[in-house]
Amino acid sequence: MHFDTTAVVTGGASGLGEAAARRLIDLGATVAAFDLDDAKGGQLESELGERYRHHKVDVSQLDQVETAVAAVEAEHGPVRVVVNAAAVPAPAKLFSSRGPLPMDVFDRGIRVNLYGPIHVMRSVVPGMAGSDPGEDGERGVIINIASGAAYEGQVGQVAYSASKGALVGLTMPLFRELAAHGIRVMTVAPGAFDTPIYDHVPPALKEELAAQSxxxxxxxxxxxxxxxxxxxxxxxxxxxxTIRLDAGMILGPS
Structure with a gap:
């Protein structure tokens, strides 16, 4: 696929989403970043120029996603690349000293990490499927971002692992369905990447993570x-x- 196209990157104002947005822009794409962080989104707009546009979107809310996608399509035409990177950790045990799993924490993790990608895909695919095909009949590619926790979740990652494991599980049925429209579906399961989420983590913990690679x-x-x-x-x-990107890291139980 050519890179002079329109991409939606969720979580595109920080972390791995920002990294994906920067790379796509360097290659010639126009990126619509769906993120709640107005301050960082505004900074990136100033830094990266007109091919980066911040849209304040809570991906757990279907109406917000639909509105943002419609605005992007009206300005730039069909979205041809999607990177679903927005996520929340939602840490909680099924049973702890504070009692059973707080369902609001679990629900938040599932709504952002699983419903979010579904909201984006169902909003983008109709336009993508109706776009003019390129080489090989390709019309677009969707990349969902899972995690090593989809395979080796640690204690306290009940919600996070459930949401990321679901993204791995839906890759096959979605790829089979959307192949008829010339749309590819891939999932990436990253390990520990040195993004701002680790800025306040003690150096010793970061060294411990690195040692497990x-x-x-x-x-x-x-x-x-x-x-x-x-x-x-x-x-x-x-x-x-699903491609694992983790230097062979397999995390322990906790």
Missing amino acids: LFPKRMGRPEEFGLLIEEIVRNPMHNGR
Whole structure:
């Protein structure tokens, strides 16, 4: 797929979403970043120029997603690339000293991490499917961001692992369904990447995380995540699979 296209990146004002947005813009795309952080979104608009546009969107709210997608399509035409990176950690145990799992925490994790990508996909796919096909009949690519916690969730990650595991599970049925429209579906399951989410983590904990990688023994760099997004968009043979990006990291129970 060519990069002079329109992309929606959720969580595009920070972390891995920002890394994906930066890489896509460097390659020539126009990025609509759906994020709640107005301050950071505004800073990135000033830094990255007219090909980055911040949209204040809570992806857990379908009406907000639909409104934002309609605005993007009206200005730029069909969205051809989607990166669903917005997520919340929603830490909680099923049973702890404070009692049973707080369902509001669980619900928030599922609504942002799972409903969010569904909201975006169902809003974007009609326009994508109706767009003019490119080489091989391709009309677009959707990349959902899961996590190593989809496979080796730690204690306290009940909601997070459930939401990320669901993204891995829906990759196959979605790829099979959307193949008829020339739309690819991929999932990336990153390990520990050195993004602002770790800014307030003690250095010793970051070193402990890095030590659990087999090689290289360090946390990932955001730009390395961006390179994988480029590869998936660029190479049409990527379809219907989940790629783990974690230097062989397998986290322990806690």
